[in-house]
Amino acid sequence: MPALNDDLIRKLPKTDLHVHLDGSLRIPTLIELAKQHNIKLPSYTVEGLRELVFKDSYKNLPEYLEGFLYTTAVMCDKEAIERIAYEFCLDNQAEGVRYVEVRFAPQLSVRDGFTMTEVVKAVDRGLRRAAQEFNARPEVRDGLEPKFVAGMILCAMRYFEGTWSQGFGRFFDAMPEADRFELYSTASVEVARAAVRLRDEGCLVVGIDLAGQEKGYPAGDHKHAYQIAHEAFLGKTVHAGEDYGPESIFQALGDLHADRIGHGTWLFSEDKIQAHIADKKAYIESLVEYIADKRITLEVCLTSNQQTVPELADLSKHPFAEMRKRKLSTTFCTDNRLVSNTTVSNEIGRAVKAFDLTAREVRDSLIYGFKRSFFPGSYLEKRQYVRQVIDYADRILGRTESS
Ligand SMILES: [Zn+2]
Secondary structure (H helix, E strand, O other): OOOHHHHHHHOOOEEEEEEEEOOOOOOHHHHHHHHHOOOOOOOOHHHHHHHHOOOOOOOOOOHHHHHHHHHHHOOOOHHHHHHHHHHHHHHHHHHOOEEEEEEEOOOOOOOOOOOHHHHHHHHHHHHHHHHHHHOHHHHHHHOOOOOOOEEEEEEEEEEEOOOOOOOHHHHHHHHHOOOOOHHHHHHHHHHHHHHHHHHHOOOOEEEEEEEEOOOOOHHHHHHHHHHHHHHHOOOOEEOOOOOOHHHHHHHHHOOOOOOOOEEOOOOOOHHHHOOOOOOOHHHHHHHHHHHOOOEEEEEEEEHHHHHOOOOOOOOHHHOHHHHOOOOOOEEOEEEEEEEEEOHHHHHHHHHHHHOOOOOOHHHHHHHHHHHHOOOOOOOOHHHHHHHHHHHOOOOOOHOOOOO
């Protein structure tokens, strides 16, 4: 197999299974929409926003999260959201991403006159338009290259404030006597129900996710929402082990039946386990074995982790090294194309350099992304698609034998 260079990485068919729509806008679009909707930005130039908001590295999590204030503010009507979803797909297509599952919290955009259904349908239209245009290309239409396929993952939040959006504020208004955790749980049940219904109505919804601060906001509060998704055979992923440890990953698997884990960064960290577990080492061993054997896929976001966790400044120290050693199912994802200032190709290129990955390993990890996707189609269609992707990847890598 040839040595991997940036050009080859761009050409290879890739997936992004963990990417937030509101963290992946184009800056010129953000500026244009902000002006249109009278939303104040700290700067109205690409350079200015790169300097002040969307940086290469961040001092802390609040600084990292600041950009989302602006991006979510402009995602306020159908036109804006459809455009953002459409451009997001074009940017993926331009770097060889053929399959993407984009996630967002629809309740963040909900306001008077703009329902969760309308938010999801606006994203759906953007994704479909971009896919149709791409798939009309002769090489794709004639089956020489794999299609571009996009799905949506709707995010429930572990935590939210009523000030984040009218959509969230309504929960506080409707249930003034409830404790906060009941509100979080109720809001996520709404997301799960909407996800199932919209999927059944033909939208490209393929799964649900749980996002937001982990520590102090356990996955168990969202059991009901995930049970609804589970019973409807919807894909389930959970942000876990990002700012909390192995127990949080176990909760995602045990309480929420997660098929995939967003990040899983602290999977091996004994020091992040709470006191009740006597033999922490054995606990981690069992958990890792379970994840390996059940082929639970870890959505690894290297750059994003580095930006929020200073200890990971040296990328070779990232727990991906251990995940790789133990042959866990992993896939490289961007998390946020704008906020993390990255692309899938960049994530892979950085991984190749930091961990000295072989072309074979990269090929296998790309294919894992397709295999472990929540593909919006039947299993047989998915197999056929994955087969086509493998053949195409091998053609690019100059191999004729199949695996
Ligand atoms: Zn994420």
